Amino acid sequence: VYTAVKSFKDIPRYYVLVDPLNPLSFLLPIFSWNPGLDQAWKEWDTLYSRYNTEALLYVPLLAGHVSVHCSSPEALRMVLGDAFLFSKPEKVLALNFMGSNVVASTGEQWRRHRKIAAPAFDNQSYANVWEVTSRLYHEMVISEEWKSDDRHYFASFNQFTTRLALLVISACGFNMHLRWDESPTRKELTNPIDSTIVMVSKTVQEKVIFPNWVFRLPIEFLQRMRVAFADLETFLHNEISAKKAELKNDLHFDGSLSESNKTVFGRLVAASQQEGAKGLDDREIAGNLFIFFFAGHETTAHTLVATLAMLAIHQEEQNNVYKHIMSVLGDAEPTFEDYNSLAPVLHCFHETIRLFPAAYVMLRSPSEDTAISASKLTPSSDTVVLPKGTEIVLDIIGAARNPRIYPDPASFKPSRWNAPSALDNFLGFSSGPRVCLGRKFATVEAVCFLTWLLREWKVDVKLDAGETLGSWQQKYLKPTLGITLKTGDVPLLLTRRSA
Numbered sequence: 001v002y003t004a005v006k007s008f009k010d011i012p013r014y015y016v017l018v019d020p021l022n023p024l025s026f027l028l029p030i031f032s033w034n035p036g037l038d039q040a041w042k043e044w045d046t047l048y049s050r051y052n053t054e055a056l057l058y059v060p061l062l063a064g065h066v067s068v069h070c071s072s073p074e075a076l077r078m079v080l081g082d083a084f085l086f087s088k089p090e091k092v093l094a095l096n097f098m099g100s101n102v103v104a105s106t107g108e109q110w111r112r113h114r115k116i117a118a119p120a121f122d123n124q125s126y127a128n129v130w131e132v133t134s135r136l137y138h139e140m141v142i143s144e145e146w147k148s149d150d151r152h153y154f155a156s157f158n159q160f161t162t163r164l165a166l167l168v169i170s171a172c173g174f175n176m177h178l179r180w181d182e183s184p185t186r187k188e189l190t191n192p193i194d195s196t197i198v199m200v201s202k203t204v205q206e207k208v209i210f211p212n213w214v215f216r217l218p219i220e221f222l223q224r225m226r227v228a229f230a231d232l233e234t235f236l237h238n239e240i241s242a243k244k245a246e247l248k249n250d251l252h253f254d255g256s257l258s259e260s261n262k263t264v265f266g267r268l269v270a271a272s273q274q275e276g277a278k279g280l281d282d283r284e285i286a287g288n289l290f291i292f293f294f295a296g297h298e299t300t301a302h303t304l305v306a307t308l309a310m311l312a313i314h315q316e317e318q319n320n321v322y323k324h325i326m327s328v329l330g331d332a333e334p335t336f337e338d339y340n341s342l343a344p345v346l347h348c349f350h351e352t353i354r355l356f357p358a359a360y361v362m363l364r365s366p367s368e369d370t371a372i373s374a375s376k377l378t379p380s381s382d383t384v385v386l387p388k389g390t391e392i393v394l395d396i397i398g399a400a401r402n403p404r405i406y407p408d409p410a411s412f413k414p415s416r417w418n419a420p421s422a423l424d425n426f427l428g429f430s431s432g433p434r435v436c437l438g439r440k441f442a443t444v445e446a447v448c449f450l451t452w453l454l455r456e457w458k459v460d461v462k463l464d465a466g467e468t469l470g471s472w473q474q475k476y477l478k479p480t481l482g483i484t485l486k487t488g489d490v491p492l493l494l495t496r497r498s499a
């Protein structure tokens with residue numbers, strides 16, 4: 001600590017008890033007590049401006065490493081712009097228990113994963129995402145819980161966005177088209193496949209932290225986790241074998257595939273086969289499929305529910321976006337061709353990611369001594385020299401609330417995104433060569449779902465006696481910081497507009 005503090009003498013220091021990114025502090029939220037994170041979250045909005053800086057030296061006093069935290073979008077983009085000079089440190093590569101994959105790899109190995117996985121995300125996949133999302137919205141609103149009435153109070157709207165995100169990735173990722181209320185079983189699985197995936201997604205953090213022996217303990221929760229992870233792995237490997245056999249007959253001379261195999265999964269297996277020895281092996285394909293389920297499911301679901309909550313709190317913004325939807329569509333059915341015309345819907349989603357970024361930090365480490373520069377990076381200099389191996393924390397919350405870029409940063413203002421250039425500083429999906437592969441997948445799903453829902457339903461919050469909109473937001477949208485940022489169960493009141 002002493003050496004690190006000395007070598008970064010120009011950067012203001014921030015003392016915490018436990019490094020928020022230390023494995024130990026990942027454990028603490030499970031017991032709802034994390035001094036590092038709690039302290040950091042409470043002060044996050046004002047942290048950097050209080051020290052008049054955009055780079056801070058985090059100095060943990062009890063446990064963890066000294067690290068440089070940065071909230072300058074320009075400096076962050078510089079770091080993210082070179083995936084080889086600034087690679088992911090070892091401790092964030094733990095999401096590889098089902099096989100190496102595009103998220104949990106670096107260097108040449110990452111390049112190989114990315115080259116094979118990226119073409120699977122194309123316009124045809126996005127058109128498919130739109131179509132599937134529309135179908136699921138309609139199945140949702142005629143399901144038992146919705147159809148009975150024109151007014152509903154849902155204690156946790158998260159159940160719907162989680163279900164939606166899961167079924168969209170299953171259909172568009174796997175060609176596994178489940179109906180809204182369908183919960184299919186497979187003979188090789190202990191539980192239905194949808195609950196297996198939900199269990200796995202919800203407990204990835206524990207899986208990363210706990211050593212394997214923990215799963216031999218006779219504790220029910222741990223046993224359910226063990227079964228879910230083992231079952232998902234078996235399921236993925238069975239599906240991969242079946243898909244390989246099917247593709248032997250399906251791959252046309254020109255390398256094209258039939259419609260049913262033009263999913264992310266079909267394309268991933270086909271591309272792996274076409275690459276021959278350079279392709280991905282079965283474990284690597286399983287690793288990537290798992291990561292798509294994980295990265296594509298909870299992140300989108302949480303951002304969607306938070307977007308609806310913010311629109312419920314900010315009725316004038318909801319009204320604006322509703323009017324825009326009506327002006328573009330009237331009574332016509334929204335289609336994928338309308339995506340660009342529905343930009344204000346996307347702005348609401350982006351503004352919510354800015355305030356509640358699912359991926360709230362990214363870690364990088366330079367492979368050689370490197371300087372990063374940005375205006376007023378520290379009180380005394382525009383440049384900070386990072387010695388080789390320094391842990392640099394790309395603070396997405398700090399960058400997204402940087403008052404230099406976002407005036408009145410805590411306010412929900414979707415119009416910030418009206419100018420296309422505003423997106424230059426948007427880091428919610430990262431930037432540079434490792435930018436989120438599922439970015440458009442997520443935004444197409446979000447715009448489609450929000451458009452259908454907001455056109456047909458008015459969304460409100462129900463305040464208890466003495467409660468204000470501000471205290472409601474604090475109560476229900478207080479983030480928990482684990483592997484991703486999540487908010488708790490969000491209760492919403494929906495009224496059919498035609499009623």
Ligand code: HEM
Pocket residue numbers: 102103114169291292295296297299300303353357358359362363427428429430433434435436437438439441442
């Ligand atoms: C609101 C939804 C989402 C958000 C906020 C989000 C955010 C991010 C961020 C910030 C990263 C960079 C992480 C890092 O470098 O450490 C990332 C990477 C990634 N995301 Fe997303 N994501 C979302 C949805 C999705 C979806 C739907 C998928 C897949 C269907 C997906 C697949 C991926 C993959 C594969 C990567 C790794 C890319 C690479 O390292 O080359 N994401 N995402």
